[in-house]
Structure formats: C-alpha cells, structure tokens
Amino acid sequence: MNHLEHWKGKHCIPELVAKLDSNDESVKLKALKKTMKKIGKARMECCRAKQFSGLLDKINLLMIDLKSKKAEHAIAILELLSTKITVMQDEEVDKLINIFKAKELDTIMKLTFLNKATPEPLKESLAYSISALGVIKYTYESCFESVIEFLLEKLKAMEELLGKQPYNKELDPKRSKYGFRTLATILNALCIFTFEDYAFNQKIMNYGGIEIGLRYLNHKSTKIRVIASTLFGLSCFKNIGFHFRKINNCLDILSINIPPPLLITVSSTQSDHNSPQMHLQHLHTGWTKPMLLLK
DSSP: OTTTTOOTTTTHHHHHHHHTTOSOHHHHHHHHHHHHHHHHHSOGGGOOGGGGHHHHHHHHHHTSSTTSHHHHHHHHHHHHHHHHGGGSOHHHHHHHHHHHHHTTHHHHHHHHHHOTTSOHHHHHHHHHHHHHTTOOOOTTSHHHHHHHHHHHHHHHHHHHHHTTSSOOGGGSOBSSTTSOBHHHHHHHHHHHGGGSOHHHHHHHHHTTHHHHHHHTTTOSOHHHHHHHHHHHGGGGSTTTTHHHHHHSOHHHHHHHHSOOOOEEEEOOSOOSBOOHHHHHHHTSOSBOOOEEEEO
C-alpha cells in the first residue's frame, strides 16, 4: 500500500473536477475530455478509490440530461473506469464499488439503461459498465435480462459484420482510445456475469453462453480466447452443462480448438533489482532473470 498514489496525474483530477462547476459549457466539455485522457493513462494499480469520489459526484449530476454531450462524456468515463479497475488492487476495487453504491450510481446506471429515452450509444456503454462493476446482484432484477438481451443483439450485429471476412481489427475498433475492442467488450460483459452465483451461470447458459464460448475458443485474440474458455467452462458444471455434455464430446472439442502448450525460454540481459514502481507495473518478484513460461 506504500506505493499507492504514485501516479503523476493524480493531482490533475481535482482541478478538472472543479471545472465541471463552471457555467461555461465548453469549459465543462474540455474538462471531461481531459479527465478521460488522464484516467486512460493512469496507472490504476497505484490509485486509491477515494481519488475518484469527487469525480463520481459530478458524473451523477451530468447524467441528468441524457441527450447532452456532457452525459455522453460522463458515461464514457464510467465505462473506462469499469474497464480499468481490473488492474487496481482488490481492496481499492471494493472501496470504489462501495463509493458507487454510496452515491447511488449503481441504481442510477440501471434506471438510465432501462429508460427508453436513453440514446443507443449511451445504453451500450452503460450495459458494459453495469456488468463490469457488478451492480446487478440478482437475476430477477428487471435490468438483468434487458442487459443480457441487449449484449446478445450487439454480439449478433458484430458477428454479422466480422463474419463476412477473416477477423480484422480495423472492423473491430476500440470502445475508446484506452479501452477494449468492441467484440472483446461484449464477450467480457457476458463473461463477468458467470463470476456470480449459480443462478447467473444458469441464466447465461440458457442464453447460449456455452455455445458462444465454443465459437471463440480458437480466436486470434488471446483476450477473447480467455473469455471464451470461461464461457465454455460452464459446460463443466454438473447440472448446468449436463445437456451440452450429453450431446457433445467435450474432449474432442477441446483437442480440436486448444493447441498443446509450448515450453519456451524467455531470457534477459538485465539482472538488476527493479524499483518498487517497476515491480508494481510488471507484477513479478522484482528480479529480472531468465524464466520458463508456458505459452
């Protein structure tokens, strides 16, 4: 914890948040764009949740007018935060989610998603954030099935676009300059629900989660292959995957789609001890030595 907040841009956030109180709309928009850039470049593993508390207060207010550019940028910041918390320390992630709840942003996000007046791009961004932040706690919440069905529609449209030719990154743009590509974002949002309890896993299976995972087991993107393996992993559940296993040979499927691991040697000419800052960034023991890795 001693190395948290060693992010050179952390002092810029309060200044930018203060500008969101300006009566000049252009000043607000410029501040939101700069905030997006600062968070995008931030080393989130070094950030504390409390650093974003003031910003989340303002985002809460900016989401009132859903047709404004301010709301568009505010919701984009929420999506970026929900993407980047994956590299924050677990304790800080829990604190950040608690801040969301304390400010009732979780409820506001769900209500905004269900609001028929919410523009499609904002609804899409909210669907990803709702999933990533784990704000849906029960499958019987009205928002749950609406989010899943929305994600499946987006996946279908993306598959139709990408299915016309071999996978091309140019046809699968990033959600933002600092976020995931669209296909990975959709699949990741579906996958995250499987981290919840049995009821969520059952629902995702009912919506074709196992088959979706199967389609992407040998995708070119490592990120997508990892997500696909998690979705396909539902087939291993005793009850949830029973029907799939009954009509499919899972061992054959895995042998066809997953290549055998290769043992490779990764060498380095550097043997000096890394600084604590580098240690956090690369998540290794702090010493750079030749290692054996499975690829």
